[in-house]
Amino acid sequence: MSEHVDAVVIGAGVVGLACARALALTSKEVIIIEADKAIGMGTSSRNSEVIHAGIYYPKDSLKARLCVEGKHMLYEFCDSHGVPYKKLGKLIVASSAEQVEALKAIKRKASDNGVDDLIWLDKEEVLQKEPALKAEAALLSPSTGIIDTHAYMLALQGEAEDHGAILALNSPITGGQIKDGVISLHTGGDAPMSITADIVINSAGLNAIKLARLIEGFPQSHIPQDYYCKGNYFSLATKAPFSHLIYPVPEKAGLGVHLTLDMGGQARFGPDVEWLDEGDHINYEVAPHRGDKFYEAIRNYWPALKDGDLQADYSGVRPKIQSPDGEAKDFLIQGPKDHGILGFINLFGIESPGLTSSLAIAKEVINKLELN
Numbered sequence: 001m002s003e004h005v006d007a008v009v010i011g012a013g014v015v016g017l018a019c020a021r022a023l024a025l026t027s028k029e030v031i032i033i034e035a036d037k038a039i040g041m042g043t044s045s046r047n048s049e050v051i052h053a054g055i056y057y058p059k060d061s062l063k064a065r066l067c068v069e070g071k072h073m074l075y076e077f078c079d080s081h082g083v084p085y086k087k088l089g090k091l092i093v094a095s096s097a098e099q100v101e102a103l104k105a106i107k108r109k110a111s112d113n114g115v116d117d118l119i120w121l122d123k124e125e126v127l128q129k130e131p132a133l134k135a136e137a138a139l140l141s142p143s144t145g146i147i148d149t150h151a152y153m154l155a156l157q158g159e160a161e162d163h164g165a166i167l168a169l170n171s172p173i174t175g176g177q178i179k180d181g182v183i184s185l186h187t188g189g190d191a192p193m194s195i196t197a198d199i200v201i202n203s204a205g206l207n208a209i210k211l212a213r214l215i216e217g218f219p220q221s222h223i224p225q226d227y228y229c230k231g232n233y234f235s236l237a238t239k240a241p242f243s244h245l246i247y248p249v250p251e252k253a254g255l256g257v258h259l260t261l262d263m264g265g266q267a268r269f270g271p272d273v274e275w276l277d278e279g280d281h282i283n284y285e286v287a288p289h290r291g292d293k294f295y296e297a298i299r300n301y302w303p304a305l306k307d308g309d310l311q312a313d314y315s316g317v318r319p320k321i322q323s324p325d326g327e328a329k330d331f332l333i334q335g336p337k338d339h340g341i342l343g344f345i346n347l348f349g350i351e352s353p354g355l356t357s358s359l360a361i362a363k364e365v366i367n368k369l370e371l372n
Helices: 014-024 062-081 097-112 123-129 149-162 205-214 288-298 354-368
Strands: 002-010 030-033 090-094 119-122 137-141 145-147 166-168 173-179 182-187 193-202 227-236 245-248 258-261 267-270 274-276 310-320 332-334 344-348
Touching: 002 014, 014 030, 014 149, 014 193, 014 354, 030 149, 030 193, 062 145, 062 149, 062 354, 090 097, 090 123, 097 137, 119 123, 123 137, 145 149, 149 166, 173 205, 193 205, 205 310, 205 344, 227 288, 267 288, 267 310, 288 310, 332 354, 344 354
Parallel strands: 002 030, 002 193, 030 166, 090 245, 193 344
Antiparallel strands: 090 137, 119 137, 173 182, 182 193, 227 267, 227 274, 227 310, 245 258, 258 267, 332 344
8 A cells, every 4th residue: 555645754752743743733734653553652651750940951052941931832732622630739849948949949940941930948838738748848840730631632633633634553663764854654453554744743752763764865964863761550459548630850751750640630750761771672561679779769858758658569661852861951852954854844853841842843843844
């Protein structure tokens, strides 16, 4: 089978579905190609489901700009499409006097990013809100929330399909070519086919870089090295004494072992940072022994956590474009002006805050394609 369509989106995670919806709303004929048997089975279903405020990211970075913009777009989308969410608020906690200066720096960085609603809480004010916390001070982020990610993805898929998009599951990309300005893709799976398209969005998440390497004629010098960082989560076997999300002062490769609440009120902790060796087959099992370090980290801000109260839950893997020892990297959204291939967009390193930023990322993609 061979056909031509206006646009192909590779990957039916939250960002791919947001891009497919945005393209379909411009009246493009869109096919979403997904290697897995269902939507959102990768990073999109293995995260904290947090709607981030845009606090931590470097000023003028894509992560900062798209997170802040995407947060507002996401809340509006949830309200208009009936997607469940809860704006619980988040406390960023300085559990020792030494961390107070770092907390002040976070507040300044947030302000640089246009997040001006953070509230400084002293020790007594923190205890009034969360009596079980150990804290010298905290920042309250009232615009941080949680979302039913699967309901959000179904809403994106539904609106895209309402405007003519088609979803093809069990269809891994096996190769492709760029020749004479034409982009061709080949799929395997249940119904192998070849497709040519005017627009191709590579939103394959963990496999985006590998996929770009499969496309003959794409300039390899524009493909970064990929790295994988696994984050393990543990759930709380008892009822949590918290009503807010609780985050420690961030660490180098992530936001630290934080406490989030799901839509049902269940508390979970994570993610930790576990860099995977290059070429490792991704194993999502959570090793129970990793919980030993969780207890130590959590007790810095919740000393009353009892032995045996944590149980291994789930894990996710972040698609990094930075090495374990390297500086944090921004989202890499490559368009025709970056690599010279008309109609081709690569989305590399789309990790947190990718969920929060998803609608803004889709808007950025449309802008790079100059469809407006």
